[in-house]
Amino acid sequence: MALGRGRAGAGSPAARQVWDSGHVEKTERPTVAVVGGGIAGLAAAARVRAERPDVDVVLLESSPDIGGKLRLGEVGGVVVDVGAEAMLNRRPEAVELTQASGLGDAIVHPATTAANLWSRGELLPMPRTLMGIPTDLKGLADSKVISKAGLARAAMDAVLPASSLDGRDASIGGLVEERFGKEVVDRLVEPLLGGVYAGHAREISARAAVPQVVALLDRDRSLTKAAARAMSGPASDTPIFAGITGGVGRLPAAVVTSSGTRVETDATVRDLARRSEGGWTLVVGSTREPRLVQADAVVLAVPAPPAARLLSDVAPAAALELARIEYASVAVVTLAFRLRDFPEVAGSGFLVPPVDKRAVKAATFSFAKWDWVRDAGGGELLLMRCSLGRHREEHQLQRPDEELVEVALHDLADAIGLSVRPVDAHVQRWGGGLPQYAVGHLQRVAAIRADVARQPGLAVCGAAYDGVGIPACIASGRRAADEVLAALAAPAPER
Known part of the structure; x- marks a missing residue:
């Protein structure tokens, strides 16, 4: 068995070929810098491009690839999602962005939504x-x-x-x-x-x-x-979830291509300062070779910890609140099995109550949930995935990839009677991947936005604010885009 390794920031087959990195140069036209290339940042960039074609948009992503938690990986020769694999269908934002990005014909719904509890x-x-x-x-x-x-x-x-x-x-x-x-x-x-x-x-x-x-x-x-x-309301007959044939991980590259957003990868933003004459200066790149990027407006579409660091001087009250948002780390273990070896199972997978003290907290029978995954297996391979890791249980993930695979297989043996080895496995780690919405979260977010709003042309968005699902992150990105567009349209203050 060959073990595919993955981590946040690792390469995405779909995204890697979309752009060429280059230096950002301030033009005479208004410029918006979007910091962070997850789906919220991409949605913000696409919104600005759609509403104001006369505005230059540059997206700065610190890792080698865009997409954030939307990522593709190859397992057993099949390209599947190794991050988010479904989007809420009963909210419009994700479906709208998928359609606007040219992937509307690829939208699919689960073949089965019947889930189980391993209790x-x-x-x-x-x-x-x-x-x-x-x-x-x-x-x-x-x-x-x-x-x-x-x-x-x-x-x-x-x-x-x-x-x-x-x-x-x-x-x-x-x-x-x-x-x-x-x-x-x-x-x-x-x-x-x-x-x-x-x-x-x-x-x-x-x-x-x-x-x-x-x-x-x-x-x-x-x-x-x-x-x-x-x-039993009017939406009860609408499918709860949607996916994309070939993987939800296709969406980030499609957004970049369709919106024409200019992207720089491996472009870490290390500092942010307001210019005395208006607008912003960003310090981008390595500590040895930093460069300055000027923008009229900035959208911070990064997780709470880096957002707190960047805002520490310009919006210190917001930075303090952001620093208090805790995160959970998780790992997704994707496994490929021969069809003839896999036991008969029912439904789309199972969830595990944490009170039962199992390492696996959820398993998805991807081959049963998504017809396209089963078809991609060519009638010979079945692909499924397990999720491991809960808030404050990071020590459970501090094992080599091979051990995480063994842990997943051990729980699958007990849950469904699995007794064979996979032909391939892939471990995708999402360190600090999921923000925790503690009691009082809405008040915290309101305080963050109020402090940020005191700085014209600055906005924040992402999973740390209004929801961790794909549609919620897209809505957050669009809101941030609208805020900076309003600032660009406002008359300059008299001096």
């Missing part, structure tokens, strides 16, 4: 929930995920007084535990949120991470009834 050593069908909130107690009982005692406690949701946050924030775990008890949080909410944030339900902000759940509090005294109504 207490059994692979059980996932009951119908809204982010872990049961929509049907009978269905919850039939799933056998919750014990009889846990079901009796969950049934109290129907008779408890209505819950209300009264304008305050709370953890999603605390909110659900108040209504349904500890077991529903441990066995349903934790694995679902763990798949999104790699965090802990009793620490994650309800208002920031699951506002749709908070909105239910005013709809019915019973959260079960409110969740059931929400799940």
